[in-house]
Amino acid sequence: MRGLGLAGVVLVLLALVYLLGDKSAALVNQAVVTGTLLGGVYALVSMGLTLIFGVLGIVNFAQGTMLTLSMYAAYVLVTSLGLNVYLATLLLVPLLFGLGYLVQLLLLNRLMSEGETEGQLLVTLGLSLLIANGLLLAFGGQPKSITAPVGGNLRFLGAVASVPRVIAFVGAIVLALALTAVLQRTRLGLSIRAVAANGQGAAMVGVNVKRVFAVTFGLGAACVGAAGGLVLPFFSLTPSTGEQFTILAFVIVVLGGLGSVTGAVLGGLAIGLLQTVGGLFVPGTGALLLVFAVFVVVLFVRPQGLFGSDL
Amino acid sequence: MSSRRKTLAVLAVAGLALAGCSSSGGTSNSTSGSGSGGASGETITVGSIHPLTGALAGAGQLMQDATEMAAADINAAGGIKGLSGAQLKIASGDSQGKAETGQSEAQRLTQSGAVALVGTYQSDVTKNVASVAERSQVPLVIDVAVDDSILAQGYKYSFRIQPNATGMGTSGADDLAGIGEQGGSPIKTVSYIHIQGAFGDSVFTAFKKEAEAKGITIAKEVAYDSGSLNDAATQVAQAAAPKPDAIVVTGYYPDSLLIAKSIAALKPDVKAVYGIANGGFDDDSFPGAAGAAGNGLLSANYHYDATSARVKDIRTRFEAKYGKPMETAAMLSYQAVEVVAAGLDKSGSKDPKKLRDAISALELSDPLLAFDGPIKFDETGQNTNATVIVMQIQGGKVEQVYPQKFKTVDLKFPAKPGAS
Numbered sequence: 001m002r003g004l005g006l007a008g009v010v011l012v013l014l015a016l017v018y019l020l021g022d023k024s025a026a027l028v029n030q031a032v033v034t035g036t037l038l039g040g041v042y043a044l045v046s047m048g049l050t051l052i053f054g055v056l057g058i059v060n061f062a063q064g065t066m067l068t069l070s071m072y073a074a075y076v077l078v079t080s081l082g083l084n085v086y087l088a089t090l091l092l093v094p095l096l097f098g099l100g101y102l103v104q105l106l107l108l109n110r111l112m113s114e115g116e117t118e119g120q121l122l123v124t125l126g127l128s129l130l131i132a133n134g135l136l137l138a139f140g141g142q143p144k145s146i147t148a149p150v151g152g153n154l155r156f157l158g159a160v161a162s163v164p165r166v167i168a169f170v171g172a173i174v175l176a177l178a179l180t181a182v183l184q185r186t187r188l189g190l191s192i193r194a195v196a197a198n199g200q201g202a203a204m205v206g207v208n209v210k211r212v213f214a215v216t217f218g219l220g221a222a223c224v225g226a227a228g229g230l231v232l233p234f235f236s237l238t239p240s241t242g243e244q245f246t247i248l249a250f251v252i253v254v255l256g257g258l259g260s261v262t263g264a265v266l267g268g269l270a271i272g273l274l275q276t277v278g279g280l281f282v283p284g285t286g287a288l289l290l291v292f293a294v295f296v297v298v299l300f301v302r303p304q305g306l307f308g309s310d311l
Numbered sequence: 312m313s314s315r316r317k318t319l320a321v322l323a324v325a326g327l328a329l330a331g332c333s334s335s336g337g338t339s340n341s342t343s344g345s346g347s348g349g350a351s352g353e354t355i356t357v358g359s360i361h362p363l364t365g366a367l368a369g370a371g372q373l374m375q376d377a378t379e380m381a382a383a384d385i386n387a388a389g390g391i392k393g394l395s396g397a398q399l400k401i402a403s404g405d406s407q408g409k410a411e412t413g414q415s416e417a418q419r420l421t422q423s424g425a426v427a428l429v430g431t432y433q434s435d436v437t438k439n440v441a442s443v444a445e446r447s448q449v450p451l452v453i454d455v456a457v458d459d460s461i462l463a464q465g466y467k468y469s470f471r472i473q474p475n476a477t478g479m480g481t482s483g484a485d486d487l488a489g490i491g492e493q494g495g496s497p498i499k500t501v502s503y504i505h506i507q508g509a510f511g512d513s514v515f516t517a518f519k520k521e522a523e524a525k526g527i528t529i530a531k532e533v534a535y536d537s538g539s540l541n542d543a544a545t546q547v548a549q550a551a552a553p554k555p556d557a558i559v560v561t562g563y564y565p566d567s568l569l570i571a572k573s574i575a576a577l578k579p580d581v582k583a584v585y586g587i588a589n590g591g592f593d594d595d596s597f598p599g600a601a602g603a604a605g606n607g608l609l610s611a612n613y614h615y616d617a618t619s620a621r622v623k624d625i626r627t628r629f630e631a632k633y634g635k636p637m638e639t640a641a642m643l644s645y646q647a648v649e650v651v652a653a654g655l656d657k658s659g660s661k662d663p664k665k666l667r668d669a670i671s672a673l674e675l676s677d678p679l680l681a682f683d684g685p686i687k688f689d690e691t692g693q694n695t696n697a698t699v700i701v702m703q704i705q706g707g708k709v710e711q712v713y714p715q716k717f718k719t720v721d722l723k724f725p726a727k728p729g730a731s
Contacts, residue, residue, distance in 0.1 A: 030548040030577075038542050133364060141369020142635070143564050145600040153576045160544060160576045234572070235541075236565045236600060240366040244538055276545045284507035285536040 006266055006306060010273060023280055026158035031276040033159040039272025040169030041231055045245045046252040046264040047172075047179060048223030054259020055196040055216045058108060058120045062128040063249055066221055067242035069131050070096055070228025072139060075237060078146050085149060086167070089229025093222045100221025103127065104214040112213060128243075135239040148233035164233035171230045175223060176265045182219070183261065192216055196259055251295045257305030267306065270294075353397040355661050357382070357651055358404060358420030359644070360430035360440055365408035370640050371432055374454060375403055376633050377641035378429060380625075381648035393656035399648070406436045414439035421447040426661050427654070429647040432640065434458035434510060441469040449663040450670055452650045454643040457588060458509050462691045468667055470688050472646055472680070473613045474697035476510060476588065480517025482699045483587035483611040487557065488525040490609070490701065490713055494724035496582060498557050502531040502550035504543075504570060505561040514561045514588050530555045537562065543569040544577065551579035558728075560586045567591030568600055574728045575604035582725035586610035593702040593709050595636045605704045607726030609712075612699055615642040616681040617711050617719050625679070639680070646679045650686065681717045 018028055049063045070092050077088035107127075111119040148164045155161075183189035194202040195212045203209045224242075235241060252271055256263025271291055279287035298306065359378040362371035382399040390396040402425055404416030413436035417428060421443065428444055428451045431437045437456035444451035445466045453461070453471040457479065462469060474482070491498035501522065505511035511534065519529055530553035533546045540546075547570060550558050558581055560570055567589055574584055584607070586592035592610035601608075615637075616622050625645065629637035637645075650670060655661065658669035675686040684696035701713035705720060712722035 024552060027545075027548050027552055031545045034542050034544040041541065136364065136368050140372065140635070141367065142596060143369075143568070143600065144596075145568070147602055159548075160573075162572070162576055165542070234569075236568045238366060238369065238565070241565075244541075248539075275539065276542070279535075279545055280549065284534040285539075288536055288539045 006270065010270060014273075014277070017277055017280075021281070027280065028277065029157045029159040031280055032273065033156075033161050035273035035276035036269060037161060037165040037169050037272070038276060039269030040165075040172040041227070041268075042245070042248055042252055042272050043172045043265040043268030044168065044175065044227035044230060045224065045242075046249045046256070046268050047176060047261055048220035048227075049249045050253045050256065050259055050261065050264040051179075051192075051216055051223070052220035053253055054257075055192055056104075056108075056112070056213055058124065058217075059250075060220070061121065061124040061246065062131065063220075063224065064242035064244070064246035065128040065131040066096070066100075067224040067228055067231075067245060068135060068237075068239060069242075070225045071232050071235070071237050071241060072135055074229040074232045075144060075146060078232075085146060085229055085232055089171075089226055092225035092229050094225075096225030096228075097218040097222035099218075101214045101218035103221070104217035105210070108217065109210050109213055112210075132239050132243070139239065141238055143236040143238050145236045146232055162234060168230040168234075171226060172265065172268075175226050176261050179219070179223070179261050188212075188215065248291070251291065254305055255295060255298050257307035260305070260307035263305060263307030353394065353661075354400045355391065355394070355397050355655065356400050356402050356420075356423075356425045357648060358417070358425035358428040358430075359401050359648075360404040360406050360413055360416050360420070360428060360436075361432055361644070362408035362436075363403070363405040367408050367432060370638065371406075371408075373633070373635060373638060373641040374430075374432060374644040375401075377629065377637065377644040378403075378648050380629060380632065381645040381652075384625075385648070385652050391652060391655045393659040394661065397655075397661070399652060401648075404430075406431055406433070406440075408433060408436070410435045410439045413437075414443055416440075417443040417451075418447075421449045425449065426663050426666055427452065427651045429454055429644060429651065431456060434461060437461050441466055444468045447663075448667070450651070450654070450667045452647040452670070454647040455640045457514075459513055460509070462693055466692065467671075468692075470650070470670055470692040470694075472643055472650065472678075472686055472694050472697065474699060475693060476513035477517040478693075478697060479588040479611070479613070479699050480514040480519075481521040483514070483559075483585075484518045484521035484525060484527070486611050486699065486701050486713060487522070487559070487583075487585055488527060490583070490722065490724055491556075493713075493722070496725055498527055498582065500528050500530045500553070500555040501557045501559050501585075502533065502553060502555040503529060503559045503561075504533045504535065504546055504550050505559075506537050506563065506566060507534045508537075510588070511561050518559065518587060535562075535566070537566055540566050540569060543573040546570065547573040547577050547579070551577060551581070554579075555581060557581050557583040557585050560584065560592070561588055562590065564591040564594060564597070568597070571601050571604045571608060571728075575601075578728070581728065584608050584726075584728045586612065587699075588612055592704070593639075595638065595709060598704045598707045598709065601704075604728070605707075607723060607728060608704045609724075609726065610702045610709075612702065613639065613643075613697065614681055614700055614702060614711065615639050615679055616717065618681075618717055619677075619679070621677060622679050642679050646686075649679075650675060681711065 052060045074088045077083045152163045153160045191207045252267040256267030275287045278290040361374045378401050386398045390398045406413030417440040432455045434456045451469045457476045459475045505515045533549050592608045598605045626637045654670035658665040681700045682696045689695050700717045703712045710720040711717050
C-alpha cells in the first residue's frame with residue numbers, strides 16, 4: 001500500500017516535470033530511464049545495508065568498501081580465470097556471504113554482547129580502511145575496467161539504456177524478491193525477524209542469536225557480492241569506487257525504513273530519479289543537495305522511514 | 312533502540328558527508344631528510360609530496376617513483392656539479408589527497424632540512440603547500456596542479472611547469488578552432504560538460520572567452536558533481552540537445568569514461584568530442600577501458616613529448632623499473648626534480664633562498680613535455696612556454712595529432728564519436 005503511495009507521489013512529480021518543466025520530452029525520458037537504472041544500482045548496495053542496520057543495529061561503514069572488494073574479486077575472476085562476469089557474480093554471492101559471516105562471528109559478535117555501539121562503528125570503519133588500503137597495495141590506484149560480455153543499448157522513446165545497466169536493474173529486482181522470500185517464507189527468515197523484533201525473547205525460545213547475527217551480516221555482504229559483479233561492467237574500478245555509495249546507501253536505508261528490503265528498493269529508485277531528473281533543473285552538486293533535502297524532510301515527517309517496521 | 316539507531320544513522324551520514332567520500336589512508340612513507348653534511352659526498356634532500364594513499368594513490372605513487380628515478384639519474388650522471396657532485400635524495404611525504412595533511416607534510420619536510428619541495432597533483436593540496444613554502448622560504452616546484460589561484464597570491468617561492476587552467480582553456484579553444492579550419496569544417500557551436508569546482512569552472516571560463524573571440528558560441532553548459540556522477544547519460548543528452556558541432560569535456564578519469572560511453576550510446580551528431588585538461592581521454596589506459604567508445608576522441612592537454620628521444624628513453628627505463636607506463640603526471644614530477652637540480656647547479660648553494668633566485672632565472676631547454684620553448688618562469692612563477700597539444704585516440708592508442716610539429720600520426724577530423 002505504502003509502495004503504491006510512494007509510486008503515486010513519484011508519478012505525480014514526474015507528470016509535473018513533463019508538463020511544466022520546460023524541458024524537451026526526450027530529455028526527461030532519458031533522465032527517467034537513467035534515474036530508474038541508477039536507482040537499481042542504489043537498491044543493490046542498500047539492500048544488504050538495511051538488513052545489517054535493521055536487524056543488528058550495526059552502522060556498517062564498510063558496506064561501500066565491501067562493494068569495492070567484491071568488484072575487485074569479480075575483476076580477478078574475469079581477467080585471470082576468463083570467467084563471464086555474470087557467472088563470477090554467482091560465485092561472489094557465497095564468497096562474500098562467507099566473509100560477512102566470519103566478520104560478524106569473529107569480530108562484531110564479541111562487541112554485541114557488551115551492548116555498546118561505538119565499538120562496532122570503529123570496527124567497521126577500521127575494516128573499511130583495511131580493505132581499501134589492502135586493495136591499493138594489491139592492485140594500485142590506476143582505474144581498471146572490464147569489457148562487458150554483452151554490450152549494446154536498448155532504445156525507447158528516444159532514450160538510451162545500456163544493456164549491462166538493464167541487467168543490473170533486473171538483478172536488483174531478482175535479489176530483492178529472493179531476499180524477501182527468504183525473510184518471509186523460511187525458518188531462517190522467521191528467526192531473523194524474531195531477533196530483529198526482540199533479541200532476548202528470541203533467545204529464550206531457543207534461537208541461536210549469535211548465529212542469526214552472523215547469517216544476517218553474511219546475507220548483507222552477499223548482497224554487495226551480487227552488486228559488485230553486476231555493476232563492474234559499467235564502472236571504472238579504483239580502491240575507493242564503492243565509498244561514494246556509502247552515504248547514499250545510508251540515506252536510502254533510513255528513507256526506506258530500517259530492515260525493509262522493499263523500502264531499500266523503492267528508496268533507491270526514488271533517490272536515483274530525484275538525482276537525474278532533479279539534475280535537469282539544478283546543476284552539479286545541486287542534485288545531491290536535493291537528495292539531502294528530501295532526506296531531512298522525510299526524517300521530519302516520518303522518522304521511522306517510509307517502510308519502517310515492515311520486516 | 313530504534314531511535315538510537317536513527318541517531319546513529321544521521322550521525323553516520325553527517326560524518327561521511329563531512330569526510331567528503333574521500334578514503335583516508337593509513338601509513339605515511341617517511342624518510343627523514345638530512346640537510347647537513349660534509350663538503351664532499353654531500354647529500355641534498357628534496358621533499359616530494361604526493362597522494363600515496365587514498366583515491367588518487369595510483370597516480371601519486373607513480374609520481375613519487377618518478378622523483379626517485381630523476382634523483383637516481385642525476386646522481387648517476389655525477390650529481391650536482393655546481394656543488395662538487397653532491398647527491399640528491401628524495402624525502403617523501405604522503406598528502407593522502409588532503410589539503411591539511413599535505414600542509415603538515417610540507418612543514419615536516421622543510422623543518423627536517425629539505426631545500427626544495429616538489430608536488431602535489433591536486434590544486435587544493437598545492438595551495439596549502441605553497442603557503443608553507445612561502446612562509447618557510449623554501450622553493451616549491453609544482454609538477455601537477457592546474458588552478459590559477461595558486462600562483463595568484465604573489466608568492467615568490469612557487470613555480471609551475473605545466474600550463475594553468477586559464478592557459479589550458481585558452482589554448483584549448485585556439486586549437487579546436489584551428490582543427491576545424493584545418494579540416495575544412497569549422498566549429499561554430501559547442502556544448503561543454505565540465506566538473507563543478509575551481510578546476511572545471513576556470514577551464515570553462517577561459518575557453519568560453521577565447522572561443523567567443525574566435526566566433527564559436529557555447530550552446531549549452533552542463534556542470535556535474537564528480538562525487539555523485541554514476542551515469543552520464545542525462546548530462547550527455549542535455550549537451551546534445553542543442554545539436555552542437557562539438558562536445559567539449561573537462562573532468563577526471565572515471566567521469567570522462569562514463570561520459571565517453573554515454574556519448575557512444577546516444578550517438579549525438581557532432582563533428583568531434585574534445586577534452587580539455589581532461590583526466591581521462593589521453594590516459595594510456597583509457598582506450599582499453601573505453602573500447603569502441605574511445606575511438607576518435609580528441610584531447611587538448613599538456614603531454615610528454617612523444618617525439619623526443621630523451622622522453623622515450625626515460626619512459627622505457629621507467630616502465631622496465633616500475634612495471635607501469637610513465638604517464639604525463641609522472642613525467643612532470645621527473646621534470647620538477649630536474650628543475651630543482653638545475654637551480655642547485657646554477658646557484659652553487661643549498662641555501663633555499665639562493666636556490667629560489669636561481670630557479671626564477673632558469674632557462675631550461677629540451678623540456679620533457681611538448682612545450683613551445685624552454686622552461687622559463689615569469690614573475691608569478693608560471694612557465695611562460697607551457698602549452699597544450701592535441702591528442703586523439705586512434706587504433707586503440709593515444710596519438711599526438713596537432714599542432715604539426717608534435718604530431719605522431721595524422722589528425723582524423725571530423726571524428727564521429729564511437730565510430731571505428
